[in-house]
Amino acid sequence: MNLIDILKKKITQSQIWRSLFRHGYADTERNRSLQVNSNWVLHFHPVKVKAYSAKFRYVWCMGGITFFLFLVLTVTGILLMFYYHPVTEYAYQDMKYLQSDIAFGNLLRNIHRWGAHLMVVTVIFHMLRVFLTGSYKPPREFNWVIGVSLLVSTLLMSFTGYLLPWDQLAYWAITVGTNMAKATPFLGHEGPFPLVTKYNDVAFILLGGTEIGGAALLRFYVLHVVFIPAIMIIGMGVHFWRIRKDGISGPL
Numbered sequence: 001m002n003l004i005d006i007l008k009k010k011i012t013q014s015q016i017w018r019s020l021f022r023h024g025y026a027d028t029e030r031n032r033s034l035q036v037n038s039n040w041v042l043h044f045h046p047v048k049v050k051a052y053s054a055k056f057r058y059v060w061c062m063g064g065i066t067f068f069l070f071l072v073l074t075v076t077g078i079l080l081m082f083y084y085h086p087v088t089e090y091a092y093q094d095m096k097y098l099q100s101d102i103a104f105g106n107l108l109r110n111i112h113r114w115g116a117h118l119m120v121v122t123v124i125f126h127m128l129r130v131f132l133t134g135s136y137k138p139p140r141e142f143n144w145v146i147g148v149s150l151l152v153s154t155l156l157m158s159f160t161g162y163l164l165p166w167d168q169l170a171y172w173a174i175t176v177g178t179n180m181a182k183a184t185p186f187l188g189h190e191g192p193f194p195l196v197t198k199y200n201d202v203a204f205i206l207l208g209g210t211e212i213g214g215a216a217l218l219r220f221y222v223l224h225v226v227f228i229p230a231i232m233i234i235g236m237g238v239h240f241w242r243i244r245k246d247g248i249s250g251p252l
Contacts, residue, residue, distance in 0.1 A: 046247040053248040062126035069119040076112040086221035091166035135249035143242035160224040178203045
């Protein structure tokens with residue numbers, strides 16, 4: 001037995017390895033299910049998957065790609081936070097400093113920006129695939145609601161990130177968006193059947209006032225980096241759990 005085989009045996013028979021990857025069961029249907037349930041990696045997946053459901057032309061891998069993009073956005077977003085101040089005096093200058101003076105700063109910002117655009121596209125394609133294949137039907141209707149909530153959260157993440165560069169594009173994009181919020185039925189003071197005033201409607205809550213300024217920038221920053229990501233992480237956890245419990249849907 002050579003050195004590589006000895007090392008492989010020591011690793012695969014160690015307590016750490018066996019606690020993560022448990023093997024040695026008899027090849028029966030019940031024991032295969034037990035392997036999935038007791039394996040640290042495999043237990044995230046359903047015990048049984050229909051052969052057709054695992055084919056690329058059926059699932060498109062849009063859900064997995066969307067999750068991967070979320071991880072990319074999380075890593076690049078954390079790195080961008082090292083060079084950004086959510087105050088009106090420094091926000092735009094921080095962005096220009098990142099683009100021109102920080103090594104690979106412009107690349108980092110563009111990865112984050114294009115990753116956000118791609119995530120919106122992939123989550124829409126994922127929802128489209130689920131709809132066209134009828135995967136929202138019982139017993140998966142609850143997970144469809146969770147998926148719709150994650151779609152809305154993704155759009156809100158993209159929207160709240162718009163204001164952070166504090167340039168003309170950001171300012172007027174948020175102006176248009178919050179003016180639309182003012183026209184929301186019941187929740188906007190300019191919409192039909194208003195139940196609120198200009199000082200407590202949904203636009204006021206988003207902006208922290210009646211105009212776009214420092215309070216709005218800080219609120220959008222907190223929403224973008226803390227509040228909405230936390231909701232998405234919880235939602236994705238529930239989403240993955242329901243996929244495991246319900247299984248991957250088969251073709252109609």
